[in-house]
Each structure stands twice: as C-alpha cells, then as structure tokens.
Amino acid sequence: MEIIGKNVIRKDALEKVTGTARYTNDYSFKGSLHAKIVVSPYAHARIQAIDIQAAIAIPGVHAVVTGEHLPLTGEGVRDRRPLAFEKVRYHGEAVVLVVAENPALAERAASSVHIQYEPLSVVHSPSAAIEPNSPLVHENMHTYKHDETVYPEPGTNVANRVKIRKGNMEEGWSKSELVVEETFSLSPSDHAAMETRSAAAEILPNGVVKIITSSQAPFMVKKLISEYFEIEAGKVIVETPLVGGGYGGKAAVQLELLAYLASKAVGGRLVKILNTREEDMLTSPVHIGLDAKIKLGCSKEGLLQAADILYLFDSGAYADKGTDLSKAAAADCTGPYRLEHIFCDSLCVYTNHPYASPFRGFSHSELLFAFERTMDILAKKAGIDPLEFREKNAILPGDTTPTQVRLTSSSVGNLPECIRRLKQLMKWEEGQRTVHENGLITAKGISCVWKTSTIETDASSGVILTFNPDGSVNLMSGVIELGTGTKTVLAQILAEKLQMRMERIHVRMEVDTQTTPEHWKTVASRGTFMAGRAVLEAAEDVINQLKKIASHIFRASEEDIEIKHEKVFLRDEPQTSLDFKEIVYGYKYPNGNAIGGQIIGRGNYILRGMTYLDKETGAGRPGPEWTVAAEGVEVEYNPRTHRYRIVKAISVIDIGTVLNEKMARGQVMGAMSMGLSFAGRETFWFDSNGRILNPQLRKYRPLRYGEHPEYVVDFVHTPQIDAAYGARGVGEHGLLGMPASLGNSLTVAAETELNQLPLIPELIWRMKEGNANDFV
Numbered sequence: 001m002e003i004i005g006k007n008v009i010r011k012d013a014l015e016k017v018t019g020t021a022r023y024t025n026d027y028s029f030k031g032s033l034h035a036k037i038v039v040s041p042y043a044h045a046r047i048q049a050i051d052i053q054a055a056i057a058i059p060g061v062h063a064v065v066t067g068e069h070l071p072l073t074g075e076g077v078r079d080r081r082p083l084a085f086e087k088v089r090y091h092g093e094a095v096v097l098v099v100a101e102n103p104a105l106a107e108r109a110a111s112s113v114h115i116q117y118e119p120l121s122v123v124h125s126p127s128a129a130i131e132p133n134s135p136l137v138h139e140n141m142h143t144y145k146h147d148e149t150v151y152p153e154p155g156t157n158v159a160n161r162v163k164i165r166k167g168n169m170e171e172g173w174s175k176s177e178l179v180v181e182e183t184f185s186l187s188p189s190d191h192a193a194m195e196t197r198s199a200a201a202e203i204l205p206n207g208v209v210k211i212i213t214s215s216q217a218p219f220m221v222k223k224l225i226s227e228y229f230e231i232e233a234g235k236v237i238v239e240t241p242l243v244g245g246g247y248g249g250k251a252a253v254q255l256e257l258l259a260y261l262a263s264k265a266v267g268g269r270l271v272k273i274l275n276t277r278e279e280d281m282l283t284s285p286v287h288i289g290l291d292a293k294i295k296l297g298c299s300k301e302g303l304l305q306a307a308d309i310l311y312l313f314d315s316g317a318y319a320d321k322g323t324d325l326s327k328a329a330a331a332d333c334t335g336p337y338r339l340e341h342i343f344c345d346s347l348c349v350y351t352n353h354p355y356a357s358p359f360r361g362f363s364h365s366e367l368l369f370a371f372e373r374t375m376d377i378l379a380k381k382a383g384i385d386p387l388e389f390r391e392k393n394a395i396l397p398g399d400t401t402p403t404q405v406r407l408t409s410s411s412v413g414n415l416p417e418c419i420r421r422l423k424q425l426m427k428w429e430e431g432q433r434t435v436h437e438n439g440l441i442t443a444k445g446i447s448c449v450w451k452t453s454t455i456e457t458d459a460s461s462g463v464i465l466t467f468n469p470d471g472s473v474n475l476m477s478g479v480i481e482l483g484t485g486t487k488t489v490l491a492q493i494l495a496e497k498l499q500m501r502m503e504r505i506h507v508r509m510e511v512d513t514q515t516t517p518e519h520w521k522t523v524a525s526r527g528t529f530m531a532g533r534a535v536l537e538a539a540e541d542v543i544n545q546l547k548k549i550a551s552h553i554f555r556a557s558e559e560d561i562e563i564k565h566e567k568v569f570l571r572d573e574p575q576t577s578l579d580f581k582e583i584v585y586g587y588k589y590p591n592g593n594a595i596g597g598q599i600i601g602r603g604n605y606i607l608r609g610m611t612y613l614d615k616e617t618g619a620g621r622p623g624p625e626w627t628v629a630a631e632g633v634e635v636e637y638n639p640r641t642h643r644y645r646i647v648k649a650i651s652v653i654d655i656g657t658v659l660n661e662k663m664a665r666g667q668v669m670g671a672m673s674m675g676l677s678f679a680g681r682e683t684f685w686f687d688s689n690g691r692i693l694n695p696q697l698r699k700y701r702p703l704r705y706g707e708h709p710e711y712v713v714d715f716v717h718t719p720q721i722d723a724a725y726g727a728r729g730v731g732e733h734g735l736l737g738m739p740a741s742l743g744n745s746l747t748v749a750a751e752t753e754l755n756q757l758p759l760i761p762e763l764i765w766r767m768k769e770g771n772a773n774d775f776v
Contacts, residue, residue: 036106043690076323089317092282126312172306172341176297195244201259203268248358285357289314316355336450372740413654445745452623461530462517465601471580478519525729532724538603631737637749668734675738
C-alpha cells in the first residue's frame with residue numbers, strides 16, 4: 001500500500017505547533033455575557049434557603065438562575081437537575097448560575113449569593129453505600145425515568161445492576177483445587193485534560209439554539225438539549241472546534257446545559273461559561289472509582305475454572321454514564337481468559353462524590369487492576385510463573401466471552417503472541433526480582449488486557465466527500481479531533497482508496513451538527529473503525545460516480561475504467577485518460593454540452609449485530625471486537641523509604657494493520673503514561689465530610705516532565721476483517737494494564753500485597769506495617 005502504514009504528518013500539525021489552533025474559549029464574540037457557577041461547599045446537605053438579592057442588585061448582573069422548575073437530566077437515569085434543587089449531593093455541585101457583563105463581575109456576583117444548608121450524613125464509598133443502614137443519596141429513585149437497559153433498585157443506592165451468569169458455579173468450584181479471594185479499591189480522580197471545559201450558547205429570534213462547546217460528543221449535546229428542553233432537534237446547532245484533550249471527561253453533557261439556561265435567562269443573548277482548573281476538577285464529571293471483590297479458582301495444573309466477582313462502581317451523586325461504565329465492566333469482567341463458570345454482579349452505586357463520566361478505557365483499567373492482581377495472587381498460590389499462568393489461560397478463537405459471544409481470530413486477535421513478545425522485551429528469563437548491592441530492588445510485573453466497546457447498538461458514523469475544481473477532495477466527518485490524529489488517519493484511508501496524494505485531501509477539523517454528518521461520539525476507540533468504514537463507503541460512491549461519467553466520455557463500460565493518481569483512464573489503454581479536475585465538476589464537450597456536476601460522495605457505517613445484554617444472564621453481543629494486549633512494568637524500589645522509580649513500561653498490542661506507525665506509537669505511549677500516573681499518584685483525597693482536599697494541580701499531581709520511564713511499544717498484526725484495512729482501535733489500550741502491572745511489580749518488590757490505588761510510598765509502608773486501615 002502507498003499511504004497506509006506510512007508516517008504522514010498530521011493534518012492539524014502546523015496549527016498546533018505554531019500556536020494558531022483555535023479551541024472553544026479562543027473564540028471571542030462581541031457583546032457576549034459571562035456565566036459563573038455557585039457551587040456547594042457540602043457533599044450532602046439540604047438547601048434551606050437561597051438569597052440572590054445582593055447578587056442581582058449589582059450593576060451589570062443580568063440574571064441569577066436557580067434549580068427550581070428545571071428538568072431532570074442524565075443519560076442512563078434522569079436523576080440530576082442542571083442546578084441542584086432541594087438538596088446537594090456532592091462537594092462542588094452547581095447550585096446557582098450568575099450571568100453578568102464580564103467574568104470578574106460574574107465572580108463578584110457569585111460570591112454575593114448566600115445559601116443556607118442543613119448538612120446530612122455523607123456516603124463515602126460504594127461499599128458503604130450498599131450497607132442496609134446507609135443514607136440514601138436519592139430518596140425518590142422510583143420516580144426517575146431510565147433507559148430500558150438500566151435496572152435501578154429503588155430504596156437503595158444502586159442505580160444499576162448488571163448480571164453475568166455463565167456456566168455452572170457449583171461445577172466450577174468443584175473443579176477448583178486452588179482458590180483465592182481478594183478485595184480492591186480506588187477512589188475517583190480527574191481527567192486533567194490540558195483544556196478545561198467551556199461552552200457558549202445563544203438563542204436566535206427564530207428559536208434556533210446555537211452552542212459552541214469543547215465536547216467529545218456534539219451530536220449527543222444536540223440530542224439531549226432537544227429532549228430535555230423540548231426543542232425541535234433541527235433547531236439545535238452544536239459546533240465543536242479542536243478539543244484540547246478529553247479522555248472521556250468531555251463526553252458528558254454538563255456545561256452546555258448551563259450555557260443554554262444562562263442564555264434563556266437573558267433573552268437569548270450569547271453567554272459563555274468557562275471552568276477554571278479548580279472548577280474543572282471540582283464541579284464537572286470525574287473518573288469513576290471502584291470497590292471490588294474477586295474470588296477466583298483454578299485446577300492444580302493452573303487452568304482457570306470459576307470466578308465470583310462483585311464490582312461496585314462509585315458513580316458519585318448521579319448515574320449519568322456510570323450505568324454504562326458498570327455494564328462495560330460486566331461484559332469484560334474476567335479479563336482475556338478462558339473461563340466457563342462466571343458469576344458477576346457489576347453495580348453502579350450512588351455516593352456523595354462528584355458524579356462520573358467515562359475515562360480512557362471505560363472502566364477496564366479499573367476492573368483489570370482488580371482481576372490481574374488476583375491472577376498474580378492465584379499464580380503464586382499455584383506455584384506457576386505469572387506469565388506462564390496467563391499464557392496457559394489466554395482466550396483464543398473459538399472460546400466464548402463472559403457474555404457468551406464465540407470469538408474468531410478477527411474478533412479477538414492473538415493474545416498468546418502478545419505474551420510471548422512481552423516475555424522477550426522484559427527479559428523475563430533474567431528473573432522477576434533482583435536485590436542489588438546498594439539495597440535497591442528491581443522488580444517486574446505484568447498483566448493482560450482486552451476491551452470491547454459497549455456503545456449504543458445503533459451507533460453510526462457518516463462521512464461526506466466533496467470535490468474542488470482543482471480535483472482535490474474535502475473530507476467531512478463528525479469525529480472530534482481531540483489530539484488523537486484520527487482525522488489524519490481518515491485522510492490516509494481515503495488517499496489509499498482513491499490513490500491520491502495526502503496533500504490533495506483537505507480535512508475539516510471543526511464539527512457543526514447542522515452541516516457535518518453525524519458521528520455518535522468520539523469515544524471508545526471507535527473513531528477510526530466506524531468513520532474509517534464510512535470513508536471507504538464514501539470513496540466507493542465517488543469512484544462509481546467518476547466511472548459513470550467517464551464511461552460516457554470514453555464510450556466504454558464502467559468495468560473497463562480505472563482510477564489512480566487523480567486520473568480516470570481505460571484499463572487497457574492507460575493513455576486514454578482524464579485528470580480529476582476535468583470531470584469532478586462536470587465534463588464539458590467541445591460543443592458546449594455538459595454532463596455530471598460536482599461530485600459529492602457519501603458514506604455511513606452503523607454497528608451491526610450488536611445486542612442488549614440479557615437482564616438475568618448478561619448474554620449478548622456488546623461490541624464488534626475485542627482488542628488484546630500484554631503489558632509490563634519494571635520498577636526500582638527502595639525498601640527503606642518505600643519510594644520507587646518506574647524504570648520501563650512495555651505494551652504489546654494486537655493492532656491488526658498499522659495505519660500510521662508514529663501516531664499509533666504516540667497514542668499507546670500517551671495512554672501508558674496516563675495509566676501509570678493514575679495508578680501511582682492520581683486520586684482525589686476526601687475529608688470526613690466528603691469534601692475534596694486537592695482540586696488544584698499543585699496538590700493533584702500527574703506525572704511531570706522528567707518523571708516518565710522508558711516506554712516500549714510493540715505490535716502484533718492479526719487483521720480485524722471488518723475494519724478499514726484490518727486496523728484495530730488502540731486509543732485506550734496502552735493504559736489498561738498499567739495500574740495492574742505497576743501493582744504487580746511493586747507487590748513483588750515490597751513482598752506485600754498491594755490492592756489499593758494510588759500506589760504511593762505511604763500506602764506501601766502502611767501495608768508492610770499492617771496499619772492500612774488508617775490510610776486516608
């Protein structure tokens with residue numbers, strides 16, 4: 001192939017390296033007003049009174065909006081007003097919205113709003129939330145509307161329960177000669193995208209609502225605003241320019257609702273709202289937390305037999321995407337292993353934490369931390385090398401998933417080969433633990449991962465191609481460019497199919513829901529797969545049109561016509577040809593007659609064969625394929641101080657066909673760094689009242705420059721037959737095994753089981769000293 005697999009320069013590279021790229025808040029609008037949120041200082045409290053008089057009296061303040069009379073919103077469950085009403089359910093929840101002439105004035109007015117609260121008991125964790133005497137975060141759950149595939153349990157804090165029932169547990173445990181049972185926990189954390197969330201909205205005199213937003217899901221914004229506020233869908237226009245990172249956090253719909261309400265309160269004028277960094281961390285949706293309990297059994301030869309799993313996902317104060325996150329975890333609950341007997345309950349649980357949105361990996365790095373740590377513990381009990389243990393149990397074509405989908409090489413790839421490559425790259429034969437003369441210890445830990453995409457069964461992606469008079473092509477897709485380079489890859493797919501030069505393909509980076517074909521959401525590593533298929537269909541449409549016009553010009557059948565290098569020619573007489581520019585805007589005969597016109601191609605792809613999961617057994621097809629990988633981490637550990645340095649991180653992923661080598665490696669390395677950062681230090685610390693103590697980057701510390709290890713990325717190539725050129729999605733997979741691999745390596749180094757994130761030195765010290773219960 002001429003373009004596929006090549007390291008072409010990204011289409012948005014020049015804008016970004018020169019600083020001319022424009023993001024949502026870079027757009028200035030003459031006469032715009034500015035909104036500011038008043039947030040709750042309590043994690044759980046009744047709102048007794050709201051006094052807005054001092055705020056509204058300030059000159060230049062145009063409106064103050066409160067939560068009464070607002071509709072209930074939420075994707076899985078309609079349980080959240082855009083502004084809190086009657087009570088607040090998390091520290092940082094939006095309670096009042098102030099609209100003023102400028103940001104400083106809006107902030108002054110916000111500080112003038114006085115709210116009286118009655119504090120309530122706080123639900124601190126999902127484990128506490130399911131206790132019989134736990135306070136209810138939502139007393140009126142029975143009145144909430146919810147999706148047909150969401151199963152709330154009124155009178156409890158369980159917003160959704162997904163069941164996996166595969167095989168016969170009695171038989172599974174009877175064959176299990178070795179059994180381990182472990183518990184795990186990790187708290188909510190932040191996405192820490194470089195660009196904070198922002199949105200602007202105005203309502204035109206004709207009733208059209210225009211929104212510009214830093215969203216990963218502009219078409220979902222359009223859909224939900226239409227539904228929530230009963231506005232004709234065609235009258236909601238959402239625009240999204242370049243997005244400065246999202247990682248799932250910008251898939252949730254929040255600020256867009258507030259921007260609309262602010263505009264409505266001031267007669268439709270344009271209103272902007274921008275999160276400060278602290279607001280972005282405190283009030284907007286967060287990375288989900290998890291408490292887990294896993295019981296796992298195998299034969300004395302090391303063959304897995306049975307798994308009993310409880311996943312308690314900390315969805316925070318509202319369900320929103322937490323219901324889907326718990327479903328995704330259930331679908332892939334055991335990791336990429338052959339297991340015939342599975343009993344799993346995956347719960348979306350209300351707590352008084354900030355509510356959750358997707359995080360890169362969509363619950364998989366969390367569940368895999370728990371399951372892969374358990375795999376290491378069981379391997380140790382069986383006296384089997386942890387890599388050998390995983391290879392022995394690796395899922396293969398012909399095996400079935402927890403949701404009882406039978407796999408093929410196309411749908412699951414080659415995990416054993418990933419494991420073998422990882423073994424070589426980690427120099428596993430040199431030993432897993434080495435004590436050096438200076439007292440430092442180096443240790444290696446590994447994990448295996450898989451992921452399918454449990455998105456909507458009817459999710460689709462569209463592409464439109466239009467030709468310019470010079471024969472070049474414009475590519476329009478609803479995929480959001482948020483740093484992944486997806487739109488460059490789409491251009492490569494088109495260039496390969498049309499046999500054109502990359503520089504002759506112009507990609508529209510901005511998305512406008514009125515003129516851009518819909519792409520469901522830019523999430524779940526689905527952009528290249530779904531939009532790639534749509535590009536191929538649109539290209540076929542273009543090719544057919546070119547051949548049809550050329551057949552009239554050449555007086556030949558369409559089957560005799562070929563297309564290559566921006567020319568249309570007869571297959572057996574290549575010298576009989578026309579340049580694209582001569583026919584893509586129509587062809588004019590010497591006598592002035594004309595045929596054709598501008599060629600416009602269209603393509604669409606909709607997921608096929610997806611089904612809902614059965615309520616009682618979990619049987620069903622949640623996604624099109626499962627991408628697999630084997631990953632490892634090497635650490636250098638100081639047993640005196642319990643401090644450690646990550647020396648090397650390795651990912652071997654079955655990527656199918658590599659579309660762009662450098663971008664693929666960059667995606668995987670970026671994901672690996674996020675996984676290590678989240679595993680090693682990132683978390684929200686809550687006080688006894690449920691308040692976040694570290695909503696600033698000076699206290700919330702992702703990995704900094706100079707702290708990164710050596711990253712090693714390798715690929716296995718088992719094509720996914722139904723994907724464009726056989727490429728598998730890998731935007732998330734480098735992250736998925738990093739927490740488990742780090743936990744396994746530090747467990748080996750410190751010789752103590754580490755089942756909690758983040759893996760900071762204090763946790764290791766407390767675990768070794770036996771006082772982990774005091775760890776806060």
